[in-house]
Amino acid sequence: MSRWERFLDSFFNAEVIAAYLPSIVDGFFLTIYLALLIVLAGIALGLALALVRSLQVRAINLLIVFFVDLLRALPPLVIILIFYFGLPNIDIRMSGFVATWLSLTLVLAAFSEEIFWAGILAVQKGQWEASRSTGLGYLQTLAYVVLPQAIRLTIPPLTNRTIAITKGTALGSVVAVAEILNQATTAQSFSGNASPLMLGAIAYLILFLPVVVLGRWIETRFAWRRQ
Amino acid sequence: MTATGNGHVMLRVRDLRKSFGDLEVLKGVDLEVVDRELVFIIGPSGSGKSTLLRCCNRLEEPTGGTIEVDGVDLLARDTDINAMRRRIGMVFQSFNLYPHMTARGNVTLALRKVLRKPRAEAEAIAGEALAKVGLADKRDAYPSELSGGQQQRVAIARALALEPKIMLFDEPTSALDPELVGGVLNVMRDMREAGMTMVVVSHEMQFARAAADRVVFMDEGVIVEQGPPEHIFAAPAHRRTREFVSEIQRH
Numbered sequence: 001m002s003r004w005e006r007f008l009d010s011f012f013n014a015e016v017i018a019a020y021l022p023s024i025v026d027g028f029f030l031t032i033y034l035a036l037l038i039v040l041a042g043i044a045l046g047l048a049l050a051l052v053r054s055l056q057v058r059a060i061n062l063l064i065v066f067f068v069d070l071l072r073a074l075p076p077l078v079i080i081l082i083f084y085f086g087l088p089n090i091d092i093r094m095s096g097f098v099a100t101w102l103s104l105t106l107v108l109a110a111f112s113e114e115i116f117w118a119g120i121l122a123v124q125k126g127q128w129e130a131s132r133s134t135g136l137g138y139l140q141t142l143a144y145v146v147l148p149q150a151i152r153l154t155i156p157p158l159t160n161r162t163i164a165i166t167k168g169t170a171l172g173s174v175v176a177v178a179e180i181l182n183q184a185t186t187a188q189s190f191s192g193n194a195s196p197l198m199l200g201a202i203a204y205l206i207l208f209l210p211v212v213v214l215g216r217w218i219e220t221r222f223a224w225r226r227q
Numbered sequence: 228m229t230a231t232g233n234g235h236v237m238l239r240v241r242d243l244r245k246s247f248g249d250l251e252v253l254k255g256v257d258l259e260v261v262d263r264e265l266v267f268i269i270g271p272s273g274s275g276k277s278t279l280l281r282c283c284n285r286l287e288e289p290t291g292g293t294i295e296v297d298g299v300d301l302l303a304r305d306t307d308i309n310a311m312r313r314r315i316g317m318v319f320q321s322f323n324l325y326p327h328m329t330a331r332g333n334v335t336l337a338l339r340k341v342l343r344k345p346r347a348e349a350e351a352i353a354g355e356a357l358a359k360v361g362l363a364d365k366r367d368a369y370p371s372e373l374s375g376g377q378q379q380r381v382a383i384a385r386a387l388a389l390e391p392k393i394m395l396f397d398e399p400t401s402a403l404d405p406e407l408v409g410g411v412l413n414v415m416r417d418m419r420e421a422g423m424t425m426v427v428v429s430h431e432m433q434f435a436r437a438a439a440d441r442v443v444f445m446d447e448g449v450i451v452e453q454g455p456p457e458h459i460f461a462a463p464a465h466r467r468t469r470e471f472v473s474e475i476q477r478h
């Protein structure tokens with residue numbers, strides 16, 4: 001066998017691909033499902049925390065900052081392992097799926113809270129004052145004047161962060177979540193062939209490349225004319 | 228003395244005090260502005276002029292004293308501050324237009340969300356207000372597409388559309404290139420002629436001479452003296468006023 005044939009046989013072996021494609025496809029859809037749940041819950045929670053923080057209640061803000069910093073400092077895998085292997089010791093049990101979802105949701109919430117908060121702060125004080133001086137309330141000002149401006153500022157960093165964290169769904173493979181990487185490594189050890197890993201890589205590309213492109217599009221779409 | 232109508236007091240400030248931490252910025256200010264009056268406030272930078280205006284719609288919370296607008300105690304617990312604020316127009320040095328909305332959007336926001344006007348009615352009112360400031364043709368322009376003078380006129384229209392009882396101007400022309408100042412002052416002159424009650428912090432002396440009923444000189448958190456423009460500018464009674472007036476006349 002030539003070197004080229006050996007390469008094809010190890011990485012793109014037709015038989016192995018045919019045998020394990022269905023399980024990779026299953027993993028693909030599970031990953032999409034998990035990623036969507038993380039993005040929805042993480043960004044919603046992050047925005048909610050940033051809004052609470054804007055109320056400027058000192059004790060609550062200290063608490064938010066503490067947890068946000070904690071979650072940003074810990075490697076996500078450590079959090080997943082604590083939830084999955086640690087919490088059962090105090091009789092809190094969750095599946096690997098839930099442990100992965102919860103961990104990454106919290107991490108995304110922490111990062112997006114910081115991003116939203118920075119966006120809210122970046123809106124000039126004069127915008128609040130102009131709006132309040134015409135009789136709009138605090139929440140109305142936030143909703144119609146401040147957030148539309150803040151969110152435009154947050155789109156680029158938020159997109160990047162969201163992509164980075166949803167790729168972390170691969171960590172679920174460690175706690176037996178049957179997502180792409182888990183399916184691929186299982187298939188790889190059964191078949192003794194690297195083709196499933198290539199399939200997994202392709203699945204990730206199919207999943208995330210459009211998201212990266214979409215992020216770029218949103219970025220230009222949301223950048224409004226400024227002086 | 229004043230070109231006022233019925234002498235009804237529109238704004239009454241009594242013994243107003245405001246501190247930022249240890250810094251006392253307003254040290255007991257008394258000011259009355261009657262219906263249709265145009266009062267000019269001058270004074271050195273840091274003397275508390277902006278703080279005084281900002282207390283008058285509670286963008287700053289006074290530390291002491293009372294403020295009444297059209298007979299309503301602005302600082303009372305049961306006063307609906309948002310309802311009061313829409314009757315107190317405020318124009319800022321830095322315009323503060325909403326950059327993500329067109330000129331018309333800037334004007335209609337409060338009409339729709341505070342006064343709950345239907346869209347068509349709000350847009351009709353906004354159209355009128357923009358026409359009053361000479362910008363009927365700019366209603367679909369974003370702030371970034373307007374000159375500073377045009378932006379400030381949109382900001383005036385935004386306040387005017389809410390039919391305020393009194394308008395507060397905080398250095399409305401000092402961020403503008405000289406050639407754009409006239410357009411804003413013309414709008415203010417029209418408003419005065421239409422009978423608007425106005426308090427204007429500004430150093431536009433010529434405009435003050437031509438249009439102000441009264442000029443108030445503030446220094447270090449107190450009103451040092453006040454009177455008709457010809458009196459304050461030509462024959463001030465206090466040394467500090469004299470020094471300040473000759474200082475700004477040199478520029």
Ligand SMILES: Nc1ncnc2c1ncn2[C@@H]1O[C@H](COP(=O)(O)OP(=O)(O)O)[C@@H](O)[C@H]1O
Binds near residue numbers: 272276278
């Ligand atoms: N939010 C604030 N916090 C602390 N100090 C302030 C604040 N706003 C104004 N000051 C201070 O109050 C004084 C008066 O300010 P201001 O009313 O803006 O004066 P003016 O408009 O006459 O220039 C200044 O010394 C200023 O630094």
Ligand SMILES: [Mg+2]
Binds near residue numbers: 276277
């Ligand atoms: Mg000022």
